[in-house]
Amino acid sequence: xxxxxxxxxxxxxxxxxxxxxxxxxxxxxxxxxxxxxxxxxxxxxxxxxxxxxxxxxxxxxxxxxxxxxxxxxxxxxxxxxxxxxxxxxxxxxxxxxxxxxxxxxxxxxxxxxxxxxxxxxxxxxxxxxxxxxxxxx
Numbered sequence: 001x002x003x004x005x006x007x008x009x010x011x012x013x014x015x016x017x018x019x020x021x022x023x024x025x026x027x028x029x030x031x032x033x034x035x036x037x038x039x040x041x042x043x044x045x046x047x048x049x050x051x052x053x054x055x056x057x058x059x060x061x062x063x064x065x066x067x068x069x070x071x072x073x074x075x076x077x078x079x080x081x082x083x084x085x086x087x088x089x090x091x092x093x094x095x096x097x098x099x100x101x102x103x104x105x106x107x108x109x110x111x112x113x114x115x116x117x118x119x120x121x122x123x124x125x126x127x128x129x130x131x132x133x134x135x136x137x
Contacts, residue, residue: 001021001022001023001024001124001125001126001129001130002021002022002024002129002130002131002132002134003019003020003022003028003125003129003130003131003132004019004020004022004131004132004134005017005018005019005034005094005132005133005134006018006019006020006132006134006135006136007034007036007048007051007132007133007135007136007137008136008137009137010038010039010091010137011038012038013037013038013087013108014035014036014037014038014087014108014109015034015035015036015037015038015039015048016033016034016035016036016100016109017032017033017034017036018031018032018033019031019032019033019034021121021124021125022135024025024125025083025094030124031118032090032097032098032117032120032121033088033096033097033098033099033100033111034047034094034095034096034097035084035085035087035090035094035095035097035100035109035110035111036090036092036093036094036095036112037087037090037091037092042074042075042076042121044075044076044092045092045105046091046092047089048079048092048094049055049070049073049076049092049133050074050133051133051134051135052132052133053130053131053132053133054070054071054073054130054131054132054133055070055071055072055128055129055130055131056068056069056070056071056073056081056128056129056130056131057069057071057127057128058122058125058126058127058128059080064080064082064083065083065118066118066119066122067080067081067082067083067118068081068082068121068125069096070131076092079092079093079094080094081093081094081095081096081118081121082094082095082096082118083095083096083114083115083117083118084102084111085097085103085110085111085112085114086104086106086108086110087108087110088102095111095114096111096114096117096118096121097110097112097113097117098111098112098113098116098117099111099112099113100112108115121123
């Protein structure tokens with residue numbers, strides 16, 4: 001399995017995109033929306049990670065429950081894919097949802113149904129998979 005994140009827009013507070021979940025033959029299994037921080041020189045806790053290809057591993061913690069750890073990000077550690085709805089809930093990690101929408105009246109797009117999306121990804125994802133991040137701007 002492979003996850004392809006296509007970043008489509010970025011502003012001063014966030015980066016939005018879509019995640020395609022592909023099987024080994026390249027067929028789409030599922031589509032999610034993503035929410036990340038903007039790219040700020042790959043600085044810890046204030047920036048999304050650079051585009052590229054990464055290994056991902058399933059992980060569990062008390063704070064995030066079942067989630068995913070993006071491995072071997074140069075200059076960074078503990079980049080996670082976890083549930084959350086607002087850009088304020090990520091410190092450089094990737095939030096997963098079903099759609100981009102305005103939830104909390106701050107006039108900034110959020111992701112909806114994040115807990116549902118993470119549960120679905122946990123059901124279909126193997127222990128390890130590849131993540132590729134590209135930007136379309």
